[in-house]
Amino acid sequence: MADDKYNTWMLKGSGSTENLQYVQQTSAKLGPDEVRVVMHAASLNYRDLVIAKGSLPMTQATPNTVPGSDGAGVVHSVGANVVELRPGDKVLPHMVQGVSDDFLPRMDAISGGLGQAVNGTLCEQGVYPAESIVRMPDNMNFAQAATLGCSGLTAWNALMGLRDRAVQAGDYVLVQGTGGVSIAALQFAKAAGATVVATTGKGANVARLTALGAAHVINYKTDADWGVTARKLTPEGRGFDHIVDVGGDATLGQSFAAIRTDGVVSLVGVLGTGANKVDAMTALWSVCVVRGVLLGSKNMFRDMVAFCEKHNVQPALDDETYSLADAQRAYQRLEKQQHFSKVVIKIQ
Ligand SMILES: NC(=O)c1ccc[n+]([C@@H]2O[C@H](COP(=O)([O-])OP(=O)(O)OC[C@H]3O[C@@H](n4cnc5c(N)ncnc54)[C@H](OP(=O)(O)O)[C@@H]3O)[C@@H](O)[C@H]2O)c1
Structure with missing residues (x-):
């Protein structure tokens, strides 16, 4: 159940992971084409680290953006125009919003994506355009599914795209x-x-x-x-x-x-x-x-989900998991390259 007040990380800007702040927010009103998702898990990507640090070209964060490229959750409520999703659906947001199903993002679209220019996944609840949402595979738990949207989709595109x-x-x-x-x-x-x-x-x-x-x-x-x-x-x-x-x-x-x-x-x-x-x-x-290869399209994302179900792919995770409040330690583990596969943050 989504509460009116919820906890979220916020990027105050780029420069260091110290720019990440843990704050309480009030739920925003849902637009007609949006869905509110109660996030259950997120995973960190190298991208999230360089956005927090602003250490590579085109990785500056828009101030006051929720970080996080990857996540999995459950639809809490849908806007008036949304018919293809309903409360209770398990879902994953695609990193790039407002694009067609076969759109292959270039760097400008990636820079405009989740966790950099628009609100990402390191939050107890997120609001995303319904068109950017992909169904979660039914053979995975939330932590595993939260690894698919960025690194997973990129690996998929590299091999199958x-x-x-x-x-x-x-x-x-x-x-x-x-x-x-x-x-x-x-x-x-x-x-x-x-x-x-x-x-x-x-x-x-x-x-x-x-x-x-x-x-x-x-x-x-x-x-x-x-x-x-x-x-x-x-x-x-x-x-x-x-x-x-x-x-x-x-x-x-x-x-x-x-x-x-x-x-x-x-x-x-x-x-x-x-x-x-x-x-x-x-x-x-x-x-x-x-x-x-940059990320992949929404249709590639759907193909990857179907493949994971068909072959029962169970994404490998790092031994350490973190709570949402402890996300900065998760960033540190990623930065020191102490992890194996994916660093997961369990939210619910
Ligand atoms: N094109 C895209 O759309 C896209 C999407 C996601 C990620 N990426 C990029 O892909 C890269 C990997 O991302 P990731 O999320 O998988 O990163 P990651 O989880 O942070 O990967 C870190 C691991 O990479 C290995 N590594 C580090 N330096 C290496 C080197 N010189 N040669 C071989 N392996 C090395 C290390 O493994 P060992 O400890 O086992 O050596 C290290 O633990 C990053 O540059 C990221 O920006 C691109």
């Missing part, structure tokens, strides 16, 4: 590190029947990656040529069909070393900002497809 090149049984897929995007990609690729090779910089993560189905795990900190090593693990050393690159300049050189002829390297992340630039012409010598 390129027409005629969706990952299929028999493919070899390389994922990097144990963050949210990479673990989602591992789980989706495994569910599709692919062989997955994973990297990590922490030996302690090997067992967990193996338990999730990684056929091989390589430590990228002790093996500088991990891409070359990974390639040797593919049939006849032909290379990978798909690589989800999360490190940018820090990983791209090795991704090019590992990709097969005509394979797809998805440029997803910038975890390695500051590393020496990788020459784009390397793609020519590697004879591969390089694809920039």
Whole structure:
């Protein structure tokens, strides 16, 4: 039940996570095309951290915006024009509002999205346009479902979004590190029947990656040529069909070393900002497809939900969970990269 008064985090601006303030709000009147959602869980993304810090281009927060890109909850009430949703529905908000079902967001749309320019998910209740809402998968709890909207959808788009090149049984897929995007990609690729090779910089993560189905795990900190090593693990050393690159300049050189002829390297992340630039012409010598991937469309989100139900994908979560009031400690865990997969904040 949504109360008139509710607790929420608020971004007073960008610059540091100290700009996050925990405040009490009064419920706003619902517009005719909006839904009020009682949030049950949210998960943090690298994006939420850089928005709080304003540390990358186009990541400044609009002051007095609720942070959070990802969340899951239950519809409490609907506006007068809303017919497709009703109280009690379990739902997930898409990060970008006011767009068509097949719209693929570019950076300007992402910057205008949840938790940066419009109110996000780190709140006890949120109001979202009904058109931005997607049904929650019925095989997941709220904490698991709260991982799908940002890192999950991006991983899905990377592997399944390129027409005629969706990952299929028999493919070899390389994922990097144990963050949210990479673990989602591992789980989706495994569910599709692919062989997955994973990297990590922490030996302690090997067992967990193996338990999730990684056929091989390589430590990228002790093996500088991990891409070359990974390639040797593919049939006849032909290379990978798909690589989800999360490190940018820090990983791209090795991704090019590992990709097969005509394979797809998805440029997803910038975890390695500051590393020496990788020459784009390397793609020519590697004879591969390089694809920039930003989030995904609402229809992709729906396809991902259906896939998760069909294959009973159960998103892996970090061992630590946090209450809403304790969200700043969750940000710290993410910033120190102490987490495995997703840092979840349980709200209800
Ligand atoms: N394009 C999009 O729409 C989109 C959407 C979501 C995220 N992203 C981007 O994708 C990246 C990953 O996001 P995330 O949410 O998954 O981040 P995350 O959960 O914070 O990932 C952190 C983990 O990445 C691994 N890592 C760090 N540096 C690495 C490196 N140089 N090489 C390989 N692995 C490294 C580490 O795993 P180990 O400890 O195991 O080494 C670390 O724990 C970020 O740059 C984020 O901005 C983009």
